[in-house]
Amino acid sequence: MASTNSERRPFVKMHGLGNDFVVFDARQAPLALSDATVRALADRHTGIGCDQLIILRASDDADVAMEIRNADGSTVAACGNATRCVARLVMGERGAEQAVIETAAGLLRAHGSGAGVAVDMGPPGLDWQDIPLAEAGDTRRLDFTRGALGDPGAVSMGNPHLVFFQDDAVAVQAFETLAPQIERDPLFPERINVSLARVDAPDALALTVWERGAGFTRACGTAACAALVAAHRRGLTGPKARVGLPGGMLMVTWDVAGDSVILAGPADLSFFGAVDLAAYEIEAAA
Numbered sequence: 001m002a003s004t005n006s007e008r009r010p011f012v013k014m015h016g017l018g019n020d021f022v023v024f025d026a027r028q029a030p031l032a033l034s035d036a037t038v039r040a041l042a043d044r045h046t047g048i049g050c051d052q053l054i055i056l057r058a059s060d061d062a063d064v065a066m067e068i069r070n071a072d073g074s075t076v077a078a079c080g081n082a083t084r085c086v087a088r089l090v091m092g093e094r095g096a097e098q099a100v101i102e103t104a105a106g107l108l109r110a111h112g113s114g115a116g117v118a119v120d121m122g123p124p125g126l127d128w129q130d131i132p133l134a135e136a137g138d139t140r141r142l143d144f145t146r147g148a149l150g151d152p153g154a155v156s157m158g159n160p161h162l163v164f165f166q167d168d169a170v171a172v173q174a175f176e177t178l179a180p181q182i183e184r185d186p187l188f189p190e191r192i193n194v195s196l197a198r199v200d201a202p203d204a205l206a207l208t209v210w211e212r213g214a215g216f217t218r219a220c221g222t223a224a225c226a227a228l229v230a231a232h233r234r235g236l237t238g239p240k241a242r243v244g245l246p247g248g249m250l251m252v253t254w255d256v257a258g259d260s261v262i263l264a265g266p267a268d269l270s271f272f273g274a275v276d277l278a279a280y281e282i283e284a285a286a
């Protein structure tokens with residue numbers, strides 16, 4: 001079978017709290033990957049393995065543009081942790097402490113923050129059309145119940161999020177089974193990321209996330225932002241909280257007056273590699 005990518009292509013493996021990314025640089029050499037090839041590369045048994053695959057492209061308006069693909073091949077507009085990882089790469093290249101990243105959700109500004117990276121994820125979308133929902137609803141407390149889970153908040157961080165605030169054992173157990181079903185509920189025409197949040201203090205949340213197109217992940221930056229926004233809208237927390245995830249801790253600040261959400265935490269490089277994309281294209285087409 002003819003291949004458009006018949007050479008070994010370098011990549012960088014990065015992660016934010018174990019939310020992991022394969023990053024290809026297509027600023028010089030163009031790269032287009034089918035959904036099936038992304039799925040093959042993201043596979044943890046037969047591929048490189050990742051939650052999201054990132055393709056960097058040149059940008060006229062920013063230091064770099066990034067295309068974001070979920071492990072299932074779908075293209076998405078926002079990924080908080082990958083944006084922080086890409087910012088770290090770009091800042092390293094330029095010896096700078098700041099970077100501007102172009103995503104399909106807009107231009108995002110990042111800067112070094114302690115040992116990690118902080119990014120301004122922009123304003124949260126709070127109208128039901130922003131999520132989007134299939135019909136009008138109160139995004140502060142949606143009239144939506146599935147089994148033991150109910151009354152979630154809905155927030156867009158450039159991507160759609162649903163956040164349940166329940167910490168009883170029944171809800172925690174139900175979440176594992178129900179989250180994948182809720183992702184594809186007809187109320188969410190673009191599917192949805194689903195989180196279960198526990199409020200530990202007015203400045204502390206604990207979060208479990210089922211990511212649209214990737215499954216349960218060790219962390220999700222936009223989910224951390226959405227959870228803080230949803231919690232603050234209900235008066236459960238202040239506008240700033242540490243958000244504990246299976247992979248570690250993120251800091252989220254909702255600057256309500258400035259209408260932006262700042263996400264900060266570690267952004268780490270795991271290893272450099274190279275991959276024969278032609279082999280993956282053949283496997284994906286088989």
Ligand SMILES: N[C@@H](CCC[C@H](N)C(=O)O)C(=O)O
Nearest residue numbers: 079080081159212220221222
């Ligand atoms: N891991 C990400 C979110 C990636 C996209 C998400 N799965 C979606 O489909 O919207 C993050 O750190 O925000």
